[in-house]
Amino acid sequence: MSFLLHIEHLVAGWQQAATQPFDLMLAAGEIVGLTGPNGVGKSTLLAALAGRAKIFSGRIEQRPGLRLALQTQDVPPVDGLPLSGRELLALTGASDDGLPHWLADRLDLRLDRLSGGQRHYLALWAILQAPADLVLLDEPTNNLDAAGVAHLTAHLRERAAAGAGMIVVSHDLAFVHSVCDRVLELGAGDVE
Amino acid sequence: MWSELFLVPFLTGLCLAILLPLLGCYLRLRDEWLAALAYSHVAAAGALLALVTAMPPAVGGIAAAGLAGAGKRFFAAKLAGGASYALLLLGGWAVAVLLAANHPMAERLGHALFDGQLYFSSSEQLWLVAVCSLMALLLLRKLASNLLLAHVYPDFFRVRGLPAWPTQTGFDLLAALALALATMSMGVMGAFALVFIPPWLAFRRGRNWRAGLWLALAIGLLAYIAAFIVALGLDQPFGPVLALVLIVVGLVIA
Numbered sequence: 001m002s003f004l005l006h007i008e009h010l011v012a013g014w015q016q017a018a019t020q021p022f023d024l025m026l027a028a029g030e031i032v033g034l035t036g037p038n039g040v041g042k043s044t045l046l047a048a049l050a051g052r053a054k055i056f057s058g059r060i061e062q063r064p065g066l067r068l069a070l071q072t073q074d075v076p077p078v079d080g081l082p083l084s085g086r087e088l089l090a091l092t093g094a095s096d097d098g099l100p101h102w103l104a105d106r107l108d109l110r111l112d113r114l115s116g117g118q119r120h121y122l123a124l125w126a127i128l129q130a131p132a133d134l135v136l137l138d139e140p141t142n143n144l145d146a147a148g149v150a151h152l153t154a155h156l157r158e159r160a161a162a163g164a165g166m167i168v169v170s171h172d173l174a175f176v177h178s179v180c181d182r183v184l185e186l187g188a189g190d191v192e
Numbered sequence: 193m194w195s196e197l198f199l200v201p202f203l204t205g206l207c208l209a210i211l212l213p214l215l216g217c218y219l220r221l222r223d224e225w226l227a228a229l230a231y232s233h234v235a236a237a238g239a240l241l242a243l244v245t246a247m248p249p250a251v252g253g254i255a256a257a258g259l260a261g262a263g264k265r266f267f268a269a270k271l272a273g274g275a276s277y278a279l280l281l282l283g284g285w286a287v288a289v290l291l292a293a294n295h296p297m298a299e300r301l302g303h304a305l306f307d308g309q310l311y312f313s314s315s316e317q318l319w320l321v322a323v324c325s326l327m328a329l330l331l332l333r334k335l336a337s338n339l340l341l342a343h344v345y346p347d348f349f350r351v352r353g354l355p356a357w358p359t360q361t362g363f364d365l366l367a368a369l370a371l372a373l374a375t376m377s378m379g380v381m382g383a384f385a386l387v388f389i390p391p392w393l394a395f396r397r398g399r400n401w402r403a404g405l406w407l408a409l410a411i412g413l414l415a416y417i418a419a420f421i422v423a424l425g426l427d428q429p430f431g432p433v434l435a436l437v438l439i440v441v442g443l444v445i446a
Contacts, residue, residue, distance in 0.1 A: 050351045070351045076344040081221070082398030083340070091341045092348070110400065127345070 002028050004066060004134050004165040005049070010058035012041070012048035017056045019044055020187065024167075028133070031156060031166040033176035036186035042169040046070065046136045049167070062134075069132035073139050076123050078111040085111060085122045094129035098158070100151045117143045124152070128159065135159070135166045141175050153179045202420055204313040205430075206413075207325040208374045209386060213394075213412030214332060215370055216387035217405055218339050218363065220395060223274075228371055228387040230277040232380040233284030234260045235372035236305045240291040240298045249301060250320070254372045256284075261368025265361055308379025308431015310420070321373055328370050335359055335366070340401065382431035386412050389438040393445045415441050 005026040011017050019041030026032055034042045047053035049060065050070045069092075076088075085107040089096055096107060103118060103125075111119055120143040128135060141149050149172070156179050160166060170176045176183055219225050235253040242252020264276050292302035304312060313321075338359040341348050349356040374383035390408040398404025419434035426433075 050347060051353075052347060052350065068351045070347055072347065078344065080395055081343075082395055082401055082404035083344070084400035087340075087401050088344065091337060091344065108400070110398075123344075 002063070004028050004063050006061040007049075008059050008061075010045070010048065010060060011056045012044050012053045013056060014044070014053055018053075019048075021058060022186075024184070026134070026165045026167065028163050028165055029160050030182070031160050031168060031180045033180035033183040034167060034169045034186060035171065035173060035176055035183060040186040042186060043073070043138050046072075046138050046167065046169055049136060066134055067132045068134050068136065069127050069130050070136045071124055071127040071138060071140060073142065075120065076111075078119070080112060081110075083111055084108050085114070088122060088126050089129070092126045092130035094126045098129075098155060099125060100147070102147070117145060117148060120144065121148055121152075128155070133164060135164055137166060137168045137170075139170055140168065141170060141172045149175055198311070198424065200315055200318050201310045201313040204318045204321050204377050205310050205416060205420060207318075207321045208377060208383070209412050209416035210409065211325045211328055211370055212374055212383060212386035213390035213408040214329070214405060215367060216391035217394060217408050218332065218336070219367060219387060220391045221339060221343055222363075224277070224367075225388055225391075226274050226277040226281070227367055228384050229380070230280035230284065231257045231260060231368045231371035232375040232383050233281050233288065234368075235284070235375040236302070236380055237284040237287035237291070238372070239305065239376060240288050240295075240302055243301055244291060244295045244298050250317070250376050253376050254369060257368040257372030257375075258365060261364040261366075262361065264364055265357070304379070305375060306380055306431075307429040308382035308434070310378045310382070310430040311424075313377055317377060321377055324369070324373055328366055331362065331366055335363055339363060378434070379431035382434045385431075385435040385438045386416070389442045390415070393442055396446060411438075411441060411445070 003025055005024065007022060007024040009021040009023060010019070011021055012019050022045060024032065034045065036042055044053050048055055050068060085103070086096070088111060089107075096104060099107070103122060106114060106118065111122065114122065124140055140152060144152065153175065156166060156168075168176060168180060216225070216228065219227055235257040238256020239249035239253035241256070243249045260280050288302055288305075291298040293299070342356060342359060371383055371387070374386070390411040393411055394404040394408035398407050415438045416434065419430065419437040422428070422437065423430045423433040
């Protein structure tokens, strides 16, 4: 297996450090889960990998030419916007192959006419299926029902089998343990 | 109406009636519809300033709006939340009114700019507007996907290591220059009406983005043609008639 990402003693944050030193070696096709209590810095680590948060110490080594995709907890602002699901997928270069039928049938509707869960899954799909080698997912099961979680679990395994590496931040322990090859639990209360 | 006296102004406005509703859709996407008013007022002030310093008004208007559009990014951090557009609007209005109050020639041009007298367009202006509108439409088409992507996934460019500033600055400059050109031809409020009302309706009624663009274009064109005929037939200034037609269309469709 070839490595996609090598993280050594990474400490990241915004105005000040918000994580403990973090180490990770991620291979192509591997899914790593990050769990832990609120405030421990899981989302901050993803933000640092995506270049949003500040790196206070440590280093990140990426495979040359690595293409990243990031799904955040922010909901795309589509209220009042005449943008269809099909157009959203086209923007990121995502394919609609494999979409669950309850979404595939509604691709031509405006996103602001979909339910919260349908909109979330489509926004997630647009990132997940965008051409990328490393996919960073932050609480992907938010707003999803059981059918949505089951479909997402199966699809993440397919995406990994096709060679993509993934880091998944989630509070949903059952989901994380069912989909990830490794699960890292970040400790609480030890951020300086 | 088909004599050259009216055909030239009609075609000049027609070019803008195609460009402005489409531009307005992207301004509305970015929640920057106030920019239309701001750039129009800055262009008016620039045109009057050029007139009193013995320069061509069109050059002054376009240069002032272009500078405002390109320079806005440098103050973006301090002037967030639309403050930059409010300051540009107030500054442009204040300078334009003061110049008009203190210079007889500026007063006449000022009235034309704020009343929206499309009928004074010349053949040179038609060519300028036609060429610039075509270039603006081509540039808008090139920027379109990135503008949408930056709205729905603001981090996409950073995550991919792609620079976002060419899209942002390119669009700011495009909007400023297009609105300056429109202000010189159909006045401040005529231009604003075409930038604001058709996109507002398209966002409410469009089935998707592409259909929304077509709807905005159709509303803008039909309202423009109707306003031109009514204003010409009743011998009224064009800008206010266009605004009233669009308001009526807006209330009916919305």
